[in-house]
Amino acid sequence: MKNKERQPSTLCVQGTHAQTSGPAVVPITQTSTFVFENQQQMLDSVQGKSSGHVYTRWSNPTTENVEEKISALEGTEDTHVLASGMAAISSAVMGLVKGGERILSSDSIYGGTVQLFNKILPHSGIRVDYVDTDELVDRISDSGGTYKLIFFETPTNPTLKVVDIKKVADAARASGTTSMIDSTFGTPINQRPHKLGVDLVMHSATKYLGGHSDIIAGTLSGPTKIMADVRGAAKLLGGTMDPFASFLLDRGIKTLGVRMERHNFNAQYLAEKLEKDQRIRQVHYPGLPSHPHHDVARKQMDGFGGMLAIEIESDLAGTSTFVDSLEIFLNAVSLGGVESLASIPVLTTHYGLDEQALAEMNISESTVRLSVGIEDAEDLLGDLTSALDLVCN
Ligand SMILES: Cc1ncc(COP(=O)(O)O)c(C=O)c1O
Structure with a gap:
């Protein structure tokens, strides 16, 4: 061949x-x-x-x-x-x-x-x-x-x-x-x-x-x-x-090929479920039809990836409690590994930026970035919803 x-x-x-x-x-x-x-x-x-x-x-x-x-x-x-x-x-x-x-x-x-x-x-x-x-x-x-x-x-x-x-x-x-x-x-x-x-x-x-x-x-x-x-x-x-x-x-x-299949699947699964959860204001994921660049993503990507961001109906204290309460998602920066990670951009990657700069990037104190790993999707969803239960009624 x-x-x-x-x-x-x-x-x-x-x-x-x-x-x-x-x-x-x-x-x-x-x-x-x-x-x-x-x-x-x-x-x-x-x-x-x-x-x-x-x-x-x-x-x-x-x-x-x-x-x-x-x-x-x-x-x-x-x-x-x-x-x-x-x-x-x-x-x-x-x-x-x-x-x-x-x-x-x-x-x-x-x-x-x-x-x-x-x-x-x-x-x-x-x-x-x-x-x-x-x-x-x-x-x-x-x-x-x-x-x-x-x-x-x-x-x-x-x-x-x-x-x-x-x-x-x-x-x-x-x-x-x-x-x-x-x-x-x-x-x-x-x-x-x-x-x-x-x-x-x-x-x-x-x-x-x-x-x-x-x-x-x-x-x-x-x-x-x-x-x-x-x-x-x-x-x-x-x-x-x-x-x-x-x-x-x-x-x-x-193992990149098989890992990406699972990252793509898990992130799409979570994005679709979380988009229906009233406690989440917005889900940013290019695989969702509601994403403003979904059509471009469909045109040029074979899968939409393992990264997504969510806006929780809460302030920074609530967002922090949410991340601290996660048991499967690890509280860490970086991304793209087999293990799921969660981080708060205003406290990590975008720490110290003023409100205007954050607003221009569509980032707020409610934003949580998720690097979705290759664990079982239902376990990941369970982890996220249990943590949400503690923060939002
Ligand atoms: C999109 C992107 N580009 C570049 C880098 C820098 O890569 P490294 O940390 O391997 O130097 C990072 C690190 O987080 C990243 O997320």
């Missing part, structure tokens, strides 16, 4: 290899450096004329194995795996954008990315302009190629807004600008942005790709030409993935 015919779950387990001998599991090559027979061999590798590994900050066999698998899943020529999602974003930006050039970013992006853009990039003379997700396409089209990079995220955190990926990619291409997406919430099982025209696809692989809340990892996937600049920057910035973490990432990805 030709590799190009392999479906996502097969790629998750087997990658693109047609393996006939050797270990069934790619071993951990836990070494910092590699030995060569002579200077010529070493030089050929340093110059990229032969494919040998030289030094693990540059490349490593265990890491390369998982990179090939992610490229196959995303449909890109190349992938680079890094030590965190933030290492991926910073390496991409430093590799692609020079001092004096500008980035256009949608305003609904991960808080750490905002801080990188606002606090660190100005040191290098890089400016980031923000635009409402709904106005991103028009702004790109009106920009006349002013920007070097378009950055956006979909679905967004925590209210699960969905951006039309193809429209953004088309507008960026028409204006001669490189586009980059943070596709963490989407996963390559639910959406494949490169196939819709986005140049560079990034994940915090700490989340669904790893899937077990036991590694910190990031990925960048794109065409070889763009990735050459990104890899060059990553090599010098040094956010290199450790071989053991690469092994765990590969092991996590093997």
